[in-house]
Amino acid sequence: MSRLLEMPNILFHAFLVLPSNADPRLTARQGGGHLPMRIVMSQSLDLPTVANLWDVADVATIVATQRGARKSFQKFLASKGVEVVEFDILNPKDVMNYLYDRGYLSILWECGGTLAASAISSGVIHKVYAFVAPKIIGGKNAPSPVGELGMVEMTQALELIDVCYEQIGPDMLISGFLQPIPDLTPLIPSVEETSVIDPTVTPYESSIIFFYKTWDRYGAFSNFSPHAIRMTDESGNYVTWPSVEHYYQAHKFVGVDNPAARNSVENIRSAKSPEEAARMGRIMQRQNPDLVRPDWESVKIDVMYRALKCKFSIYPHLNSMLLSTAGSVLVEASPHDLFWGGGREGDGLNYLGRLLMQLRSEFLGESSTSNENSITITHQERE
Secondary structure, three states: OHHHHHOOOOOOOEEEEOOOOOOOOOOOOOOOOOOOEEEEEOOOOOOOOOOHHHOOOOOOEEEEEEOOOOHHHHHHHHHOOOEEEEEOOOOHHHHHHHHHHOOOOOEEEEOOHHHHHHHHHOOOOOEEEEEEOOOOOOOOOOOOOOOOOOOOOHHHOOOEEEEEEEEEOOEEEEEEEEOOOOOOOOOOOOHHHHHHHOOOOOOOOOOEEEEOOOOOOOHHHOOOOOOOEEEEOOOOOEEEEOOHHHHHHHOOOOOOOOHHHHHHHHHHHOOOOHHHHHHHHHHHHHHOHHHOOOOHHHHHHHHHHHHHHHHHHHOHHHHHHHHOOOOOEEEEOOOOOOOOOOOOOOOOOOHHHHHHHHHHHHHHHHHHHHHHHHHHHHHHHHO
């Protein structure tokens, strides 16, 4: 990455990284020139005590973290002269807004695939510099420079514009600008419709909570969140599914008396990620419609409802998160899915958001009944 700092006509005010196992200095190789501010993002502050980044003799370091993370380590960093900035919810957009307010107008991101994907989806990446080296590493589990962006088809790929190519030594540098990512914010569902689903939503006064990517504040509402569920199969035996998406996609083929359909169910359940499960289920449904259960369109909402109810029942922190949104409209901000999501233009049916609001109302009702019973028992004991 230091090569990027040496490029002519490019002046980076700050250098933002996600820490790795290496011990970089993150300074420009040439001496006497501009030295960008070093910024480290770490949600848990699970960082080494000995690192070149904590040496601020020549250039300062800022550590951005989640509020309340490892106070003792924050004190340690402060003793080294490192500035620690806490965020209520650590995410790329808030960090970039903060840096802008401090006067940093150009930021170079050097990070792993997960943070890169989060930054791209947040709309804070404007230009990409990609080095292609004449080397082959390979590996089934080789890391990707950009993590999951929720895309399952090539037509959804983000394209660079004004692309330039430059050979630097044996490597090829490809640079280009990301086209502005469209506003994925759907429109609010109708007041009448939402109030019927969840009575806690007050007409004309409710806020909207959008969710889509698993790393967002309410990312756990996504079917792609890594929360396994245990559901009974057709024989009444419990089966573990890695995510709601695995369960939903596989159940397109459950009960079909065909070896290929049964194999599809097991292959989807064994998929390494929710994204892979979604890709497999959609391709199989599109290419082999005869393997899809004949009642799928009439039962798919109930299948999703049962999976969601299991997920938000067995994980207390997810249940609490869902209940904490009482009074707000929940919308899955998927630009591609016009059935489960809100759609790019707000024309989606948002059935995932509707089911979550329905579950929230049911859970709140159960909680209210439980509290009433508790009060009654207490009064009876007093009498």
